[in-house]
Amino acid sequence: MKIGIHDIAAATGSLVLDLSELAEHTGTDIAKFQRGLGQFEMSISTEDDDIVTMAARATKQIIDRHGTDGIRTVMFATETGVDQSKSAGVFLHGLLGLPANTRVVELKEACYSATAALQFAAGIVARKPKEKVLVIASDTARYELGSSGEPTQGCGAIAMLISANPAVLEIEPAAGLWTSDVMDFWRPNDRSTALVDGHYSMQVYLESVEGAWHDFRAAGGAEFADIDYFCYHQPFTKMAVKAHRKLTEVAQAANPDASVASLEETMIYNRRIGNSYTASVFYALLSLLDNAEDVTGKRVALFSYGSGAVAELFTGIVPAGYQAHLRRDENRRMLDARTTIGYGEYRDRHIKFDQTGAYDTAVESDGPYRFAGVVDNKRQYVTVAS
Ligand code: COA
Numbered sequence: 001m002k003i004g005i006h007d008i009a010a011a012t013g014s015l016v017l018d019l020s021e022l023a024e025h026t027g028t029d030i031a032k033f034q035r036g037l038g039q040f041e042m043s044i045s046t047e048d049d050d051i052v053t054m055a056a057r058a059t060k061q062i063i064d065r066h067g068t069d070g071i072r073t074v075m076f077a078t079e080t081g082v083d084q085s086k087s088a089g090v091f092l093h094g095l096l097g098l099p100a101n102t103r104v105v106e107l108k109e110a111c112y113s114a115t116a117a118l119q120f121a122a123g124i125v126a127r128k129p130k131e132k133v134l135v136i137a138s139d140t141a142r143y144e145l146g147s148s149g150e151p152t153q154g155c156g157a158i159a160m161l162i163s164a165n166p167a168v169l170e171i172e173p174a175a176g177l178w179t180s181d182v183m184d185f186w187r188p189n190d191r192s193t194a195l196v197d198g199h200y201s202m203q204v205y206l207e208s209v210e211g212a213w214h215d216f217r218a219a220g221g222a223e224f225a226d227i228d229y230f231c232y233h234q235p236f237t238k239m240a241v242k243a244h245r246k247l248t249e250v251a252q253a254a255n256p257d258a259s260v261a262s263l264e265e266t267m268i269y270n271r272r273i274g275n276s277y278t279a280s281v282f283y284a285l286l287s288l289l290d291n292a293e294d295v296t297g298k299r300v301a302l303f304s305y306g307s308g309a310v311a312e313l314f315t316g317i318v319p320a321g322y323q324a325h326l327r328r329d330e331n332r333r334m335l336d337a338r339t340t341i342g343y344g345e346y347r348d349r350h351i352k353f354d355q356t357g358a359y360d361t362a363v364e365s366d367g368p369y370r371f372a373g374v375v376d377n378k379r380q381y382v383t384v385a386s
Contacts, residue, residue, distance in 0.1 A: 004166035009061035012156040013045035016338035025343040038237035042274035046364035053369040055138035058159035070132040074104045077114035077278040112306025114278040121162035133162040139277035154274020158282040167325040169316035176216025176313040185307030208311035224251035228298035231284035233305040237267040265291040
């Protein structure tokens, strides 16, 4: 039985900062961001939009198309959760009016956990082939103003429906795993911005590529030459290029330059969104599916990395007819329709993000879901009547 991604949908913040603004105001050569990091824009959320409402916008597209029949599990992957105890998935369950007979859970391991969710979901479907699982990755990547991570911020959500006989990607059983207890990136409970040892995190990422690849091969995974495309976690898109160069060495690829060039279509969305942590590797996949001419029958590898650190490499085959299940125009429109803001507004919003206590948020988003603020220590989510 084939199991995998039956549908995939995206959402991101409705505002955008062009990195040339950030370069100008921080006295940085824009070439560092564009050529050095491979980043051009960053998505930013309005005050009344967060990881839950972004996730709800992405998931709604799947529910509108497929309904909720057979969905008995929701896995919400995030490293920027809104509550230490309650799953962001339960807020989402409420907003979308999902059936009461559903198991809902939040998973965390930096940028990696949506990949674990995908594998857990495949296990559920293998056991109960009529069931479907919603896997959602949603994050807001934030670093301190003036820090080296600042140009790599962003936000985004990806929702996926995992089922038998999938229309978009048939996941193959072999997976390469790698874990090491390191402090390359972390966010203590009392902080809203991440702490990062940036260059060390790049080094650990590259070590994990090698480790996960060897395990993938030992687990019976495909040879390098039999993999057509590679989608990497992209904290900044240049990281995918560095990672793939490393893999071409480790796997002794016959034509490394051509292989690196084949990453191009996987980086189109993340260059404009910035880092979306758990969603990033799936944005790379979506970017490939939406922007490559025709990848029918091709084998795609996904490399997922979460600092701390856990990595996994796995592959899938794109089935015939996948194009009919995409939302190419909607996804491009979503990026083009974002409102451009200047450096001053970006800075104000960054500072205001840290509100505590009771507060209302300004009505900024045009729906269908809003984060309305905090009352009695309870986050308020509302559905906006259309
Ligand atoms: N023109 C062109 N390229 C330039 C440049 C210029 N004027 N100035 C710098 N660059 C290049 C550098 O050579 C470097 O490229 P290289 O790595 O291929 O040599 C790149 O731009 C970044 O410059 P660097 O000095 O390393 O940047 P930095 O120290 O300010 O920060 C990160 C880079 C990635 C460490 C930082 O953005 C960060 O901490 N990000 C968050 C953590 C992260 O994403 N980790 C990745 C693994 S999860």
